[in-house]
Amino acid sequence: MNVARFPVNEHDKYHAHVYFDQDTVTFATMLCEKAANLFGLAVGRVHHRNIGPHPKWSCQIAFTSDDFDILIPWLERERNGLTIFVHGITGDNLKDHTEMAYWLGKTEELNLAIFKTDSSLEVVGS
Incomplete structure (x- = not known):
């Protein structure tokens, strides 16, 4: 189990993955759309299934170190209890x-097997 680390601005580019479920999809969608509109950021599709290493439904926000702070x-402030993986x-x-x-909210276990060349399964978070 890893300890949740609050995001730090030490990279040029970032992704924030907003995690949600059936009960929070409407709020999460509005949050991502609001981020896109307020900050002029690229926002991906709202996935109603697990994608890649992500253990929950998610929407990706792409941003840079200039947007970070x-x-x-x-x-x-605005996540209203949603977990956001950065x-x-x-x-x-x-x-x-x-x-x-990095995490806003509680950590989740990621399926990192897709990034490995062997078939071992590793998880991060909890």
Whole structure:
């Protein structure tokens, strides 16, 4: 089990993955749309299934270090209990989802097997 680390601005590019479920999908969708409109950020599709290493439904927000100091406190204030997984983008997916992993809210276990060449399963968070 890893300890949740609050995001720090030490990378050039980031993704924030807003996690939600059937009960919170409407709020999460509005949160992501509001972030896109307020900050001019690229927001991905609202996934109603688990995608990649993510253990819950999610929507991705792409942003840079220039956006970080405004976006992260805003997300923390506005998330209304949702978990948001934030990670740096270095080109090394495994590292990005482990060493560069930050959380707003509780941590979740990520399925990191998709980033490995062997069939072992590793999880981060809890």
